[in-house]
Amino acid sequence: MGDTDLHQESELRKYLLHPDLPEKYNKEALLFRYFEEERNLELEKESMEGIHPERDLMENKSVKFPSRSNRIKNYSLLKMAAVISTIAVSSILIVNQFDREIESTEIITDTFDNPEKAYEETKKALLLLSAKFGKGRKQVEKISIFSESQEKVQGQKE
DSSP: OOOOOHHHHHHHHHHHHSTTOOGGGHHHHHHHHHHHHHHHHHHHHHHHTTTOHHHHHHTTOOOOOOOHHHHHHHHHHHHHHHHHHHHHHHHHHHHHHHHHHHHHHHHOOOSOSOHHHHHHHHHHHHHHHHHHHHHHHHHHHHHHHHHHHHHHHHHHHO
């Protein structure tokens, strides 16, 4: 008993797991199916290790972390990516700023060819502003008179 090699055991397993097995071997077939299912579950567990390190730690399994050299390589790659993205964003912002400066200098142009005409138009605009400012000053004077009289009334009540 127990004098079989791995090849013979493999053939026996295939035979007992075959769906067209004679009924007299059903008990043995159940046992081999159970072993096959357990083997598959174990293979699934092994393939899932490292995917959920929290679960592995709770089950007191060793969690494989990247080696120091791999972490340094990853860190170096992250630093390079950060530098490249910073340079790209900075260059985009600088180009946009120069474009705005160029557009703003293009907007400011003379509207009059004749300086005397420009002077007359400026004089008209300032006179209009002065007239409106004078009307506003009169309104403020009326409000200040009202405010003074209100203070007198309140002073008499007390």
